[in-house]
Amino acid sequence: MENKDFELLEKYLLGKMSDEERRIFEERLKSDADLETEKERLEEYILAIEYGNLKEALSQYKISEEEMSGEENFSFPDDAPADKTRILNLRPWVVAASVLLIGWAGYFLFSNLNSQPDLHFEKIFYSDPGLPTMMGENDRYLFYDAMVDYKAGEYEEAIGKWSEVSDIGRDTLDYYIGMAWLNLKEWEEAEQFLQQIPVESSLKNKSDWYRVRIYIALEEYEKAAQALEKVPENREGYQEVKTYLSSKIK
Amino acid sequence: MDCKVSLFIAILAVNRITMKVTEPRFSDEELVEGLKRQDPVMIQYLYQNAGPMVYKLVVNAGGDGNDAEDVFQEGILATYLNIRTGKYKLSAQARLTTYLVQICKYKWLDHVKSAYVSKNILGFDNELLPEVQNPDQDEKEDQIKMLHRCIQELGETCRRILQLFYWEKKSYDEIATQIGQTPSSAKNQKYRCMKKLKELATTV
Numbered sequence: 001m002e003n004k005d006f007e008l009l010e011k012y013l014l015g016k017m018s019d020e021e022r023r024i025f026e027e028r029l030k031s032d033a034d035l036e037t038e039k040e041r042l043e044e045y046i047l048a049i050e051y052g053n054l055k056e057a058l059s060q061y062k063i064s065e066e067e068m069s070g071e072e073n074f075s076f077p078d079d080a081p082a083d084k085t086r087i088l089n090l091r092p093w094v095v096a097a098s099v100l101l102i103g104w105a106g107y108f109l110f111s112n113l114n115s116q117p118d119l120h121f122e123k124i125f126y127s128d129p130g131l132p133t134m135m136g137e138n139d140r141y142l143f144y145d146a147m148v149d150y151k152a153g154e155y156e157e158a159i160g161k162w163s164e165v166s167d168i169g170r171d172t173l174d175y176y177i178g179m180a181w182l183n184l185k186e187w188e189e190a191e192q193f194l195q196q197i198p199v200e201s202s203l204k205n206k207s208d209w210y211r212v213r214i215y216i217a218l219e220e221y222e223k224a225a226q227a228l229e230k231v232p233e234n235r236e237g238y239q240e241v242k243t244y245l246s247s248k249i250k
Numbered sequence: 251m252d253c254k255v256s257l258f259i260a261i262l263a264v265n266r267i268t269m270k271v272t273e274p275r276f277s278d279e280e281l282v283e284g285l286k287r288q289d290p291v292m293i294q295y296l297y298q299n300a301g302p303m304v305y306k307l308v309v310n311a312g313g314d315g316n317d318a319e320d321v322f323q324e325g326i327l328a329t330y331l332n333i334r335t336g337k338y339k340l341s342a343q344a345r346l347t348t349y350l351v352q353i354c355k356y357k358w359l360d361h362v363k364s365a366y367v368s369k370n371i372l373g374f375d376n377e378l379l380p381e382v383q384n385p386d387q388d389e390k391e392d393q394i395k396m397l398h399r400c401i402q403e404l405g406e407t408c409r410r411i412l413q414l415f416y417w418e419k420k421s422y423d424e425i426a427t428q429i430g431q432t433p434s435s436a437k438n439q440k441y442r443c444m445k446k447l448k449e450l451a452t453t454v
Contacts, residue, residue: 003441014419045447047334048397049416052409054288054330055398058323061293063301063315129316151314234402 005035009042059236124237125213128179128206143168147176155180171201178207187214209235216241221248281346282333285326296326300347304354311358321361325354331391400450408443415440 011017012025029036130150146161159180162173178193191214197207208230215224225245276295284292301322308318329350332338401409414420414428422433429436
């Protein structure tokens with residue numbers, strides 16, 4: 001396809017044509033099958049770019065815990081009242097307590113932000129959610145039983161059980177034991193297990209990524225940068241971490 | 251600051267007050283248009299209004315909070331694609347938030363089903379879940395996800411240029427300023443990125 005036609009396609013799909021240009025171009029599209037095919041292809045590329053943009057944006061949102069606290073919030077939206085406002089009669093002491101609470105939370109957050117400049121790394125290196133648990137009648141019961149503990153935040157319990165498992169791949173065990181230690185912020189222990197994962201393992205990339213987290217926590221930035229080199233650049237948060245490490249290593 | 255807070259509390263304590271809290275509620279038209287623009291206000295609204303339902307749905311079905319977050323994110327992305335491709339059509343019977351929750355439900359069922367399939371591939375047992383029919387898991391979504399992975403492989407500079415040009419609709423002059431190149435270099439670079447994307451997409 002000629003470059004000129006491709007640029008016209010871009011102009012068309014990005015809505016940059018005048019009404020007259022659009023009309024003429026749409027006539028051409030009807031009679032030129034190749035151009036129509038190319039249009040559909042470019043539409044998909046643009047949609048994939050938008051998809052990536054939205055996906056990146058969504059990583060900053062979390063389902064609100066506050067909204068989940070009230071059972072009434074779980075009703076389907078069709079049942080929700082249609083009025084746009086509601087009146088809340090609040091007792092003064094409730095309001096006063098809220099103000100105090102907000103003030104305290106604000107102070108707490110502010111002081112934490114000041115004292116923990118790496119706080120946002122907890123979001124980047126979010127905790128591995130673990131594998132779906134299958135508690136059927138199988139001989140890997142202990143492995144999945146420990147996975148339930150892991151998901152429940154009972155990391156020490158999970159480590160104890162996984163240490164007794166022998167019928168699961170070594171790399172899988174090392175990875176999850178390492179992750180459990182990492183969640184306990186026992187960095188050295190976590191590192192010991194994660195660095196054992198062999199190159200051929202499908203968990204290698206993830207283990208390298210979390211090793212970066214460990215070295216950052218230990219303030220061993222050179223080692224963190226070395227581990228990061230083994231992580232694919234398209235990993236979410238990669239560039240942010242790379243920039244952070246560059247500033248630390250300078 | 252403490253004095254101001256104390257004063258405020260004192261004023262509240264002597265005056266019983268009625269607070270009028272305005273809750274933004276959006277029509278489906280507003281939500282659809284807002285989601286098309288990827289408007290943060292609309293996204294936040296969906297997280298606040300549909301998110302807890304999906305959370306409860308997933309957690310009650312054996313998942314955890316992280317599963318719920320993943321499923322909800324996938325649900326919004328699928329809804330976005332369906333809006334953009336015209337698959338979602340505005341109607342009084344299918345409110346957008348209800349539609350989104352329904353998609354999330356199918357996503358979670360798919361997730362559970364794939365876990366069972368993995369289980370069988372791994373040879374744990376021969377049990378199979380009944381077929382879960384998801385009308386919203388279509389080829390288009392798979393195709394866009396595949397292209398998204400190809401774009402990820404292009405590297406940061408290409409991703410940025412394509413995002414600036416095709417999503418933010420910036421001119422080459424503006425792109426050049428942002429990436430520290432001349433406008434003609436930015437144009438050439440974008441051309442090379444698209445060429446590479448095409449190559450990757452056809453080899454997958």
